Amino acid sequence: MDPIKTYNDVDPADSRMTFRIRTMEDIYEEHSGKADEPHRHDYYIIVLVRRGKGTHSIDFTEYPLSDRQVYFISPGQVHRIVEKEKSRGYVITFSGRFMTENQIDSCFIDDINLFKDYGEAPPLPLAGQQLEQLSSYCEQMMEWNSKNMKFRSQGIGALLKLFLISCNNLCSLHGENPQQLHAGGTLLRDYKQLVEEHFTEWHLVSRYAEALHVTPDHLNRTVKSLIGKTAKEYLQSRITVAARRMLYFSGQPQKEIAYALGFSEPAHFSSFFKKCTGMSPSDFRR
Numbered sequence: 001m002d003p004i005k006t007y008n009d010v011d012p013a014d015s016r017m018t019f020r021i022r023t024m025e026d027i028y029e030e031h032s033g034k035a036d037e038p039h040r041h042d043y044y045i046i047v048l049v050r051r052g053k054g055t056h057s058i059d060f061t062e063y064p065l066s067d068r069q070v071y072f073i074s075p076g077q078v079h080r081i082v083e084k085e086k087s088r089g090y091v092i093t094f095s096g097r098f099m100t101e102n103q104i105d106s107c108f109i110d111d112i113n114l115f116k117d118y119g120e121a122p123p124l125p126l127a128g129q130q131l132e133q134l135s136s137y138c139e140q141m142m143e144w145n146s147k148n149m150k151f152r153s154q155g156i157g158a159l160l161k162l163f164l165i166s167c168n169n170l171c172s173l174h175g176e177n178p179q180q181l182h183a184g185g186t187l188l189r190d191y192k193q194l195v196e197e198h199f200t201e202w203h204l205v206s207r208y209a210e211a212l213h214v215t216p217d218h219l220n221r222t223v224k225s226l227i228g229k230t231a232k233e234y235l236q237s238r239i240t241v242a243a244r245r246m247l248y249f250s251g252q253p254q255k256e257i258a259y260a261l262g263f264s265e266p267a268h269f270s271s272f273f274k275k276c277t278g279m280s281p282s283d284f285r286r
Contacts, residue, residue, distance in 0.1 A: 004078060004249040005039040010093045018098035019156055021141050024049070024089040035082040038249075043095040044115060045073040046163070048134055049123075052087035056080070058121045059241050060248075068131045069123035070167060074115040078245060090138040094160065102157030110189050112168040113227065117192065117238070124167055137163040184222045187212065191223060191231060199238045200262040205231045240276045243269070247285050254281050 011017035024047075038057065047056070047070065054065040058079045063071075065081060073079050075096075099106065109115055114124075126134065137159050144155045194208050202208060208231065209216040216231070223231040239261060246257045258269030273281050 004245065005037060007039060007041045007043075010043050010095055010098075018095045018101065019145070019153070019160075020093045021138065021145055022091050024052070024087040024091060027091060028083060028086045033083065033086065036080060038078050038080040040076055040078050041073070041093070042075050043093055044075060044109075045071075045079075046092040047071040047073070047081070047089065048092070048131075048138060049087060049089040050131060050135060052083065052089065053085050054081065054083040054087070056082075056123070060244050061120055063123055068126040068128070070126060070134065071123045072114045072116070072121065072167075074117055074121075077117075077121065078249075090135070090142075092138070092141070092160070092163075098153075098157070102154055102160075104157060104161060107185075107189065108161075108164075110192070111185050112164050114164060114167055114171075116227075117196075124171060126170070130166075130170060133166060134163060137166070184226050187214065187219070187222050188226050191219065191234075195235055195238050199235065199242070200260065203235070203239070203262060205235060208235070236272075236276050240273065243273055243281070244277075244284065247281055254285075257281075 009015045009017070010020045049065060049067065049069050049071070051067050052065040052069075056063050056065045056071060056079065058071070058073060059077055065083065065087065096106070098104075099109070141156050141159045141163075144152055144159065149155075190212055191208060194202075194211055198208075205219060206216045209219045212219065214222075220230040220232060223229070223234055227234065229237070243257065243261060246252060246260070247254070250257075252260075254269070255266045258266040261269065263269040263272070270281055273279075273284070277284065
């Protein structure tokens with residue numbers, strides 16, 4: 001199988017660009033309606049669908065592409081949009097550098113909890129009024145982006161923040177203690193970072209809890225209260241997504257993949273994969 005295609009630049013025509021916004025109609029016309037192969041990006045993507053019909057696959061989970069929804073895709077996630085007809089909407093892309101240039105702290109992206117690193121990333125459904133509000137932000141971003149005006153980037157950054165905050169408010173939990181949320185958010189960020197650094201070595205939540213100086217139960221409860229899955233489930237999702245990507249996009253033998261992901265025996269990897277996905281690595285590869 002061919003290696004997965006990776007897009008590194010927000011704008012392929014200008015590597016200096018850190019932000020881009022386009023309509024789904026323009027993208028459809030540019031590619032004559034032909035769907036791209038599964039691919040990933042080294043930047044953030046927001047897809048606001050005003051009208052659509054088709055499918056959107058994110059990390060091997062397929063969602064219906066339909067009217068009034070918004071998707072959030074994190075850097076590194078494998079995705080593919082297949083349209084049955086021309087969609088209407090907006091696609092926003094921005095890099096980590098854009099956030100830094102506009103004083104948008106990386107913790108903000110974690111705190112709004114819209115961009116899922118791994119596992120399921122379902123779209124956020126929108127009511128008509130909500131769709132119009134978000135579309136208005138997109139139109140304003142397009143206007144700012146088309147003109148060479150003073151504080152152009154900062155204006156776009158402010159509108160992007162408003163867009164994300166509005167989306168967060170649509171799905172946020174009510175009645176939470178802000179101090180508890182802040183403390184839990186810090187622990188979650190630290191846990192995610194450790195998982196990213198060590199998921200091929202540490203397969204037990206207790207190892208992460210030890211490094212974070214908390215109990216495994218506390219870590220599991222905190223993570224579940226913030227993202228809806230336990231620390232163990234999040235870790236399993238990270239390993240499973242890595243396994244799926246390697247099985248699908250590389251020609252490596254299963255044995256090598258098992259060792260690369262930190263399993264001492266290929267049989268242990270097969271058992272883990274089947275438990276998490278419902279199929280064996282061989283069946284997934286077919």
